[in-house]
Amino acid sequence: MAQRLLPTGSCWCGCGEDTGRGSFFLPGHDKVAESAVILVEYGGVPEFLHKHGYAPGGKNPRQSLAEWRDRGNAAR
Numbered sequence: 001m002a003q004r005l006l007p008t009g010s011c012w013c014g015c016g017e018d019t020g021r022g023s024f025f026l027p028g029h030d031k032v033a034e035s036a037v038i039l040v041e042y043g044g045v046p047e048f049l050h051k052h053g054y055a056p057g058g059k060n061p062r063q064s065l066a067e068w069r070d071r072g073n074a075a076r
Protein backbone atom coordinates (compact mmCIF):
# COMPACT_ATOMS: atom_id res chain seq x y z
CA MET A 1 0.00 0.00 0.00
CA ALA A 2 1.29 3.41 -0.92
CA GLN A 3 2.15 5.88 1.80
CA ARG A 4 -0.69 8.30 2.49
CA LEU A 5 0.35 11.73 1.24
CA LEU A 6 -1.16 15.05 2.16
CA PRO A 7 -1.30 18.27 0.11
CA THR A 8 1.00 21.02 1.35
CA GLY A 9 -0.68 24.09 -0.17
CA SER A 10 2.04 24.45 -2.82
CA CYS A 11 1.93 22.79 -6.23
CA TRP A 12 4.03 19.63 -6.24
CA CYS A 13 5.22 20.22 -9.83
CA GLY A 14 7.71 22.74 -8.55
CA CYS A 15 6.20 25.84 -10.16
CA GLY A 16 6.03 27.55 -6.79
CA GLU A 17 2.34 28.45 -7.04
CA ASP A 18 -0.18 27.98 -4.25
CA THR A 19 -2.92 25.36 -4.70
CA GLY A 20 -6.43 25.24 -3.40
CA ARG A 21 -7.13 23.44 -0.16
CA GLY A 22 -6.82 19.71 -0.61
CA SER A 23 -5.04 19.86 -3.97
CA PHE A 24 -1.56 18.61 -4.73
CA PHE A 25 -1.39 20.40 -8.11
CA LEU A 26 -2.76 23.30 -10.08
CA PRO A 27 -4.89 22.09 -13.02
CA GLY A 28 -2.70 20.19 -15.51
CA HIS A 29 0.46 20.48 -13.44
CA ASP A 30 0.25 16.84 -12.31
CA LYS A 31 0.91 15.79 -15.91
CA VAL A 32 3.81 18.26 -16.18
CA ALA A 33 5.40 16.74 -13.09
CA GLU A 34 4.70 13.18 -14.23
CA SER A 35 6.23 13.76 -17.66
CA ALA A 36 9.28 15.50 -16.20
CA VAL A 37 10.06 12.72 -13.73
CA ILE A 38 9.52 9.95 -16.27
CA LEU A 39 11.85 11.69 -18.72
CA VAL A 40 14.55 12.57 -16.18
CA GLU A 41 14.48 9.32 -14.21
CA TYR A 42 13.75 6.77 -16.98
CA GLY A 43 14.59 8.45 -20.30
CA GLY A 44 11.07 8.08 -21.70
CA VAL A 45 7.77 6.24 -21.37
CA PRO A 46 8.97 2.97 -22.98
CA GLU A 47 11.87 2.78 -20.51
CA PHE A 48 9.50 3.62 -17.65
CA LEU A 49 7.12 0.83 -18.66
CA HIS A 50 9.93 -1.69 -19.14
CA LYS A 51 11.43 -0.87 -15.73
CA HIS A 52 8.13 -1.80 -14.09
CA GLY A 53 7.50 -4.97 -16.10
CA TYR A 54 5.01 -3.53 -18.59
CA ALA A 55 6.96 -4.08 -21.80
CA PRO A 56 5.38 -6.28 -24.49
CA GLY A 57 5.28 -9.86 -23.21
CA GLY A 58 5.03 -8.56 -19.66
CA LYS A 59 2.25 -6.93 -17.74
CA ASN A 60 -0.42 -5.14 -19.79
CA PRO A 61 -1.00 -1.56 -18.58
CA ARG A 62 -4.67 -1.44 -19.64
CA GLN A 63 -5.46 -4.86 -18.20
CA SER A 64 -3.66 -4.00 -14.97
CA LEU A 65 -5.70 -0.79 -14.64
CA ALA A 66 -8.97 -2.67 -15.22
CA GLU A 67 -8.03 -5.26 -12.58
CA TRP A 68 -7.01 -2.50 -10.16
CA ARG A 69 -10.39 -0.81 -10.63
CA ASP A 70 -12.20 -4.14 -10.25
CA ARG A 71 -10.52 -4.54 -6.86
CA GLY A 72 -12.29 -1.36 -5.76
CA ASN A 73 -9.52 1.14 -6.21
CA ALA A 74 -10.21 4.49 -7.82
CA ALA A 75 -8.11 7.21 -9.37
CA ARG A 76 -7.57 10.19 -7.10
Ligand SMILES: [Zn+2]
Pocket: 011, 012, 013, 014, 015, 016, 017, 025, 026, 029
Ligand atom coordinates in the same frame (compact mmCIF):
# COMPACT_ATOMS: atom_id res chain seq x y z
ZN1 LIG B 1 2.65 23.59 -10.61
